[in-house]
Amino acid sequence: MSHPIVKSVIVPGLPHPLLVPEQNPGWQQIRDGFEAARAEIAASGADVIVVYSTMWPSVIGHQMQARPEPEWVHVDDIFHGLGSIPYRFRMDADLAHAWVDRARGRGLMARAVDYHGFPIDTGSVVALKLLNPDNALPAVIVSSNVYADRAETIVLGKALLDALEEQGKTACAVVVSTLSNRLFTDWIEPHEDRIHSPKDEEWNNKLLEFLADGRLEDVAQLSRVIHNQIRVHKVVNFKPMWWLAAVAGQHNRFDGAVHAYAPLFGTGGAVVTLTPSASSVGDKEFDEDDVDVYRGDRNVLDGPSTPAPARASSTPGAPAAPAPPRDGGTVHAAAAPKPVGAYPHARRVGDLLYLSGVGSRTPGTDAIPGGPVRDGGGNALDYDIEAQTRQCIENVRLILEASGSSLDRVVDVTAFLIDMDRDFAGYNAVYREYFEPIQATRTTLAIQALPTPIAVELKVVALSGDVPKP
Amino acid sequence: MSKGSIVAGCLAPHPPHLVYADNPPQNEPKAECGWEELRWGYERMRKRLDALDYDVLVVHTPHWQTYVGTHFLGLPRFQSLSVDPIFPNLFRFQYDLSVDVDLAEDICARAADAGLVTTMMRNPDFRVDYGTIVSCHMTRPAWDKPVVCISSCRSTAWYSVEVMQEQALALAKATREAVEASGKRAVLLASNSLSHRHFTNESDVPEDMSQEHIYNHGQYLWDMRLIEHIRQGRGREIVDEMPEFITQAISEADAGSMTWLLGALGMPAYPGEVHAYGTVIGTGNAVVSWVPPGGAA
Numbered sequence: 001m002s003h004p005i006v007k008s009v010i011v012p013g014l015p016h017p018l019l020v021p022e023q024n025p026g027w028q029q030i031r032d033g034f035e036a037a038r039a040e041i042a043a044s045g046a047d048v049i050v051v052y053s054t055m056w057p058s059v060i061g062h063q064m065q066a067r068p069e070p071e072w073v074h075v076d077d078i079f080h081g082l083g084s085i086p087y088r089f090r091m092d093a094d095l096a097h098a099w100v101d102r103a104r105g106r107g108l109m110a111r112a113v114d115y116h117g118f119p120i121d122t123g124s125v126v127a128l129k130l131l132n133p134d135n136a137l138p139a140v141i142v143s144s145n146v147y148a149d150r151a152e153t154i155v156l157g158k159a160l161l162d163a164l165e166e167q168g169k170t171a172c173a174v175v176v177s178t179l180s181n182r183l184f185t186d187w188i189e190p191h192e193d194r195i196h197s198p199k200d201e202e203w204n205n206k207l208l209e210f211l212a213d214g215r216l217e218d219v220a221q222l223s224r225v226i227h228n229q230i231r232v233h234k235v236v237n238f239k240p241m242w243w244l245a246a247v248a249g250q251h252n253r254f255d256g257a258v259h260a261y262a263p264l265f266g267t268g269g270a271v272v273t274l275t276p277s278a279s280s281v282g283d284k285e286f287d288e289d290d291v292d293v294y295r296g297d298r299n300v301l302d303g304p305s306t307p308a309p310a311r312a313s314s315t316p317g318a319p320a321a322p323a324p325p326r327d328g329g330t331v332h333a334a335a336a337p338k339p340v341g342a343y344p345h346a347r348r349v350g351d352l353l354y355l356s357g358v359g360s361r362t363p364g365t366d367a368i369p370g371g372p373v374r375d376g377g378g379n380a381l382d383y384d385i386e387a388q389t390r391q392c393i394e395n396v397r398l399i400l401e402a403s404g405s406s407l408d409r410v411v412d413v414t415a416f417l418i419d420m421d422r423d424f425a426g427y428n429a430v431y432r433e434y435f436e437p438i439q440a441t442r443t444t445l446a447i448q449a450l451p452t453p454i455a456v457e458l459k460v461v462a463l464s465g466d467v468p469k470p
Numbered sequence: 471m472s473k474g475s476i477v478a479g480c481l482a483p484h485p486p487h488l489v490y491a492d493n494p495p496q497n498e499p500k501a502e503c504g505w506e507e508l509r510w511g512y513e514r515m516r517k518r519l520d521a522l523d524y525d526v527l528v529v530h531t532p533h534w535q536t537y538v539g540t541h542f543l544g545l546p547r548f549q550s551l552s553v554d555p556i557f558p559n560l561f562r563f564q565y566d567l568s569v570d571v572d573l574a575e576d577i578c579a580r581a582a583d584a585g586l587v588t589t590m591m592r593n594p595d596f597r598v599d600y601g602t603i604v605s606c607h608m609t610r611p612a613w614d615k616p617v618v619c620i621s622s623c624r625s626t627a628w629y630s631v632e633v634m635q636e637q638a639l640a641l642a643k644a645t646r647e648a649v650e651a652s653g654k655r656a657v658l659l660a661s662n663s664l665s666h667r668h669f670t671n672e673s674d675v676p677e678d679m680s681q682e683h684i685y686n687h688g689q690y691l692w693d694m695r696l697i698e699h700i701r702q703g704r705g706r707e708i709v710d711e712m713p714e715f716i717t718q719a720i721s722e723a724d725a726g727s728m729t730w731l732l733g734a735l736g737m738p739a740y741p742g743e744v745h746a747y748g749t750v751i752g753t754g755n756a757v758v759s760w761v762p763p764g765g766a767a
Contacts, residue, residue: 059556059668059751075596077621078536084595109671115558117551119597147670183537185628186587234627265538 003276004164007044007172008216008248009037010240011131012269013055013123014178018130019082023190026262026269033260033271034130040257040273041131047169048092049132049139050160052243053176055123057235058143061109062156065141066096067118076122087125092138098163099140105162105342106155107294123176131174146235150223153239155294157246162342173247175240179204179268180230188265196266203230204268208261211272213281214254220245230268250290253280292339293332323404323466324348333402336395337361340451345399351467353403355460357416358395359452360388372453373418381453385426388456393434396460404465410440414459420446423455471653476646477522479735480515481700481728481742481758482609482659484533484601485750486554486561488512491677494611498562504677511746511757512608518743518759519609519657526570527610527617528577528645529659532725533601534621537628539587540641541621542574545594554600560676565603570616573652577618580644586637587623605661620645622725631713631724638726639709642733658734660727664696665689665719665754672751685752692719693747693754700742700758705732722753735760 011034016024021031041049056063071088096112103110124141132139142160145152164171180200195201207226210219219226220241227238248254254274261270324331330344331353339345339356346355360368369391370384397407413435417423424444435442450457463469489497491504534541547568554561575590582588602619620641626634649656667685684690692715699708708715709732716724723729732738738760745757 056555059670060672061670073595075593077534077599078538078541080541080591080593080596081589084593111559113558115553115562117553117562118558119553119555121555145670147668182628185538185625187538187589232627234624 003249004161004170005173005248006046006170006276007041008244008254008274009041009131009172009174010211010244010270010272011037011127011174011176012178012264012267012271013053013121013126013176014264014267014269015076015079015082015085015122015126016264017269018085018126020190024193026193027190027264029262030260030264030269030271031130036259037271037273038131038133040275041172042136044172045170046137046172048095048171049128049137049174050171050247051124051127051139051141051174051176052144052240053121053124053127053141054144054240055176056121056141056143057146059146061111062103062145062148063111063113063143064096064099065091065118065120066093066112067091067114067116068093070118070120072117072120074120074122074125085125085129087120087129089128090135090138092140095163095167095169096140098166099142099160102162102166103156103159106159106292108152108155108159127174127176144235144239148239149237150239150242151291152294153242154246154291157243158292160247173244175244177240178264179207179270181232181267182230184266193263193265195263195268200230200268204261204270208258208270208272211274212256212258214256214274214277215252215281216241216248216254216274217245217250217252248274249276251280253277289334290338293344295332323464331399331403333399335363335402336398337363337366346403348403348464351464353400353405353462353464355396355399355462357457357459358392358399359450359454359457360392360395361452361454362391363395363398368454373455374453383455385423385455386430388454389427389430392456392458393430396458400462405462406465407434408438409463409465409469410435410438410460411463412461413440413442415442415444416447416450416457416459417444418447418449418455427456474649474652474654474656476649476658476734477524477655477761478519479658479731479760480519480609480660481731481756482529482605482661483508483663483755483757484531484604484661485663485753485755486557486600486604487676487750488608489563489604490560494607496564499560501677504679505682505748505750507748508746508750508755508757511748514745515757515759516609518761522657522761523655524615524657525654526573526656527606527615527659528573528620528649528656529602529605529617529661530620530622530725530727530730531599531601531605531661532622532722532727533599533661534619535624536621537624539589540581540623541589541591542578543569543598543617543619544571544574544590544592545569546571548596548598550597552597552600552603561600561604563600563603565598566613567598567603567606568616570618573648573654574618576648576651577620577645580648581641584640584644586640601661605659609657609659622727626716626724626726631716634724634726635709635712635729638729639733641726642730645730646734658731660731662722662725662727663750663753663755664693664721664723666722667720667752669752682749683752684749684754689719689754692721693756697744697747697756700756701744703739703741705735705738708732709737735762738762
């Protein structure tokens with residue numbers, strides 16, 4: 001299946017383009033930009049619209065709007081004088097619930113919201129009224145947790161992809177957020193509207209330059225800088241671009257279109273669409289870790305009694321990582337190749353560590369030493385089973401060390417080969433180098449294929465690092 | 471007409487959990503128990519206030535957040551369903567609230583004369599924020615007193631605590647003068663918690679009190695420092711320390727409610743009566759009343 005996000009959209013949430021666009025040419029320009037984005041969404045073939053609103057703050061994890069047909073007459077807390085906004089929306093409750101489940105599966109607190117009269121925020125109301133006026137597509141809205149930082153927000157996005165893939169749906173992802181967010185603090189006449197400061201204006205234009213080039217991941221990587229430069233610090237960080245980049249695939253390969261940019265009561269309002277594309281202007285240097293599972297609040301203020309999270313350590317002489325808790329403690333080894341599904345690298349039960357199947361991809365790059373077994377078209381390629389086996393065992397070592405254990409504590413190995421006749425001898429020779437002194441029990445099986453184009457995978461059980469060897 | 475007065479000022483925090491645990495008929499979700507210390511504290515405060523024979527509640531609310539000045543409810547009656555956007559599982563409350571529009575307009579006008587940006591809110595579809603409803607309900611569950619509802623201008627976030635306090639004290643002076651001119655006996659409510667770092671998880675049973683405690687020790691130390699100031703009648707010291715308190719305890723006093731209250735009371739040098747202290751999902755909350763010696767501030 002191709003990527004489930006077929007369109008990404010950025011829109012502002014202030015009510016002026018909806019309620020009084022005629023009062024200012026810039027507000028009308030944004031209204032027209034909404035219309036252009038609406039037309040793109042309608043033509044995208046998406047099954048659902050998913051809205052991440054910076055104007056819906058939450059505290060208890062993230063909340064997903066799951067009421068099938070929420071209905072109310074909304075009035076903005078500040079701009080109540082512009083009028084009321086009656087609405088009735090159509091939600092994809094099944095997707096909302098699936099997203100909640102998948103978010104929880106990745107370690108996040110999440111819950112579905114299905115209550116009559118729940119106060120849908122101004123930004124979501126404006127976005128859905130203008131982007132989806134006839135409820136042609138069902139929608140899901142998600143809150144923005146005030147305490148969440150990058151890890152939670154990236155994982156939240158990945159959980160949406162899990163849910164979409166599970167349900168076989170495609171979506172348009174919509175972020176409701178201004179660029180610079182400094183409002184005027186006194187009432188102005190509509191014709192007096194302007195971006196609050198030249199600095200805000202310069203940063204807005206720089207962001208729009210990136211977005212017009214389709215450089216969404218680059219903008220996401222700049223989120224902390226954006227927060228410090230052009231955002232009033234109402235929450236811990238500027239996170240909508242993290243979410244959008246996470247759901248859109250964490251790359252820069254988009255065709256960007258800036259449909260409108262204008263001041264909205266001092267803030268920078270922009271309507272931008274991003275359509276997946278084969279081309280890219282390239283990436284800036286990625287300087288932050290990817291993250292697949294959220295492991296809870298850092299409790300950075302709690303002092304030394306707070307246990308540090310387990311981290312991979314493959315540096316010779318470095319102290320061993322702490323062993324995970326005895327019952328159900330999971331390990332996500334940052335130094336090992338990323339899992340290809342929603343599972344940890346390892347899990348401890350009692351004295352034993354159970355590792356998920358470990359393949360031969362190189363950590364960080366996913367390159368396969370000795371070459372892949374097939375090309376992108378499915379054509380068989382020559383490959384080096386010894387190189388693959390060696391990388392596979394090194395990956396096992398990385399995961400065990402991240403778990404506070406080590407290779408010499410392995411007690412049982414199950415090996416999977418995709419071509420027993422061709423590969424057994426080479427695999428067995430490398431295996432001997434590592435495991436002859438360890439004397440773990442072993443079973444070797446021939447199977448039809450593995451999920452990535454590799455030839456060998458190992459399933460390992462080992463003693464935890466804090467358990468004496470027998 | 472005799473001169474009006476502020477007969478009491480109260481710290482009246484608004485966690486919806488307190489209404490939820492009280493099980494009033496207006497609230498749809500029902501609880502088994504929970505947060506008794508705070509709810510019993512509110513009971514004690516209500517008895518204290520009942521003896522004062524007041525006419526109106528004036529509430530400053532952190533959960534009507536306005537970035538363009540300070541707003542006031544400006545119609546005689548608001549009646550609707552309030553659903554807490556953060557705890558909708560706990561708070562879905564049918565409210566029926568009457569407004570003292572005359573007093574609201576006078577505070578609004580006097581604050582504008584003092585240089586603040588002020589606005590009367592007259593859209594009949596407007597939903598009153600849940601913070602106002604919780605603080606008013608816990609203080610006066612009979613709902614038989616009119617209310618003046620004042621929004622929180624978010625100048626702490628926009629500018630600084632110092633700017634917020636400057637504005638809150640100007641609003642306090644306007645409030646006090648308007649109350650005095652009205653001839654009414656007013657009780658003022660600052661609807662804020664003290665330390666305000668929440669847990670980001672909730673128990674399966676929200677009222678499971680085995681899970682309730684302060685978020686961390688630093689928050690508790692700050693709360694106790696503020697409460698000791700209250701108990702010792704050091705109102706001015708609280709305002710002086712507000713920048714550090716807000717920054718380090720992530721305090722909800724950033725909304726300006728507490729500064730406004732202390733300013734309107736004339737920086738009380740007499741003790742506040744601490745009816746209760748307790749935590750709600752990790753935040754620190756105190757129920758306090760200041761009753762001016764001699765009967766009026």
